[in-house]
Amino acid sequence: MMMKRLLSFGALAVLAACSSGPEVRYAVPEIAPEARVQIVYRSVEVRDVTLPSYAELEQIFIETPEGALESSELLWADDPSRGATLELSRALAIITQRPVASEPWPFESYPDARVEVRVEEFVASQRTSEFRLSGQYFVASLEGRGRDGSGVFRVNVALPAEAGPAEIAAARGEAMSLLAEQIAREGLR
Numbered sequence: 377m378m379m380k381r382l383l384s385f386g387a388l389a390v391l392a393a394c395s396s397g398p399e400v401r402y403a404v405p406e407i408a409p410e411a412r413v414q415i416v417y418r419s420v421e422v423r424d425v426t427l428p429s430y431a432e433l434e435q436i437f438i439e440t441p442e443g444a445l446e447s448s449e450l451l452w453a454d455d456p457s458r459g460a461t462l463e464l465s466r467a468l469a470i471i472t473q474r475p476v477a478s479e480p481w482p483f484e485s486y487p488d489a490r491v492e493v494r495v496e497e498f499v500a501s502q503r504t505s506e507f508r509l510s511g512q513y514f515v516a517s518l519e520g521r522g523r524d525g526s527g528v529f530r531v532n533v534a535l536p537a538e539a540g541p542a543e544i545a546a547a548r549g550e551a552m553s554l555l556a557e558q559i560a561r562e563g564l565r
Contacts, residue, residue: 402436402541403453404463407549409471411557415564416522417488419475420468425460431498432456436544439501439508450541456498460552464493467556472564488519491559500544506532507547509555515563527562531555 430437434456435447452459461478468491469476481487495511510530517524531554533547 401451401453404549407553409553413560419487421487422465423492463552467553490516509551
């Protein structure tokens, strides 16, 4: 089973490296969260999500069974930090049913709260067959409607043994959606 998974990820990397056609990029699909959470804030700004240095690159990195992070030669469709910020903002807006936007704040009145996310791990893993997202988030109350707070997160989304770039992108989208739900439940209430 492990050998089959290794061959699958390996074949993907070889295929991407050998292609002489046009550059192919993989977009993260929109994941519409089902959860709805009442929060104390009328509006929320999401600061740019900070990622580890390997995850800031446009290459999709994969953790090998030995724990090494290797570039797969596959590319994300959007700048990873910008994409993660927009994914989180969209999911928070759906979950909270409140105005949520990434910085710079696009509305005339200021937001009631600001969310900052610092990611430590953002990787598709062959070793654990999952997309892992972990780090810490911070919530700053800007209008005195709530209290400042922070929390840690660890989100794991299972990847199939034959995971390709589309499955990795979908798992990333689901992970960001689950993170938004955690922030809404634990940090914005």
